[in-house]
Amino acid sequence: MAIEVTxxxxxxxxxxxxxxxxxxxxxxxxxxxxxFVLEGVDRTTAATTxxxxxxxxxxxxxxxxxxxxxxxxxxxxxGASPLLTPEQKAELAALVEAGPDLQRDGVVRWRSIxxxxxxxxxxxxxxxxxxxxxxxxxLGFRRLSVRSRHPKTDEGTQETFKKTxxxx
Numbered sequence: 164m165a166i167e168v169t170x171x172x173x174x175x176x177x178x179x180x181x182x183x184x185x186x187x188x189x190x191x192x193x194x195x196x197x198x199f200v201l202e203g204v205d206r207t208t209a210a211t212t213x214x215x216x217x218x219x220x221x222x223x224x225x226x227x228x229x230x231x232x233x234x235x236x237x238x239x240x241x242g243a244s245p246l247l248t249p250e251q252k253a254e255l256a257a258l259v260e261a262g263p264d265l266q267r268d269g270v271v272r273w274r275s276i277x278x279x280x281x282x283x284x285x286x287x288x289x290x291x292x293x294x295x296x297x298x299x300x301x302l303g304f305r306r307l308s309v310r311s312r313h314p315k316t317d318e319g320t321q322e323t324f325k326k327t328x329x330x331x
Contacts, residue, residue, distance in 0.1 A: 166221050168201050169228045175201040181232065193223045193235040200224060247298065251286050256302045258285075265314050275299075 173181070175198040182194035192213050199209035200220070210220040226234040247255065258281065263270045270277050275295040283289055290298070296306070 166200060166206055166224045168197060168224055170231060172231070175199075187236060189237060190235045193227075194232070196220050197224060197227050197235075246288050246290055246294070247282075247286065251288075252298070252302060254285070255282065255298065256304075259299065259302070259304055271312070271314055 178194045178198040178201065182191040185191040185194070196209050196213035196215065199212060200206070206217050206220055210217045223235065259273055259278070263273055263277065265271055268277065275292045279290065279292050279295045282295065
């Protein structure tokens with residue numbers, strides 16, 4: 164089935180002239196393919212001449228018809244959506260800053276695996292342990308941390324031991 168270019172503001176020659184001045188070579192190639200279609204060349208020949216598949220050329224013609232030359236430019240993919248919202252990230256930062264509670268969390272310092280379980284419980288978001296570390300890095304937290312203090316540490320006993328030990 165033949166495809167038709169419905170947008171007629173540029174002729175095939177004008178499209179070629181615009182393509183010659185383009186810095187984006189892929190958009191220029193698309194313009195040349197559409198110029199072939201405007202001249203009446205069949206879709207297979209126009210597509211193979213410009214290094215694309217017949218179906219791809221059809222898609223570009225539809226986009227050109229809908230959007231004009233701007234539709235032939237490369238578009239950036241939006242990428243994956245973030246796993247946590249900014250509010251959830253702020254709550255995670257506050258949680259990490261406050262530190263764990265031994266009674267509630269069962270740990271004396273946060274590890275990525277502990278935070279992974281906590282994130283799943285709080286926000287319902289499952290993420291890999293390494294991704295938790297990346298989230299913490301974006302929040303400004305680093306892997307290095309102060310040495311944790313055991314919850315049953317007896318400061319008095321430690322001081323007594325320090326005083327009674329002989330110096331070298």
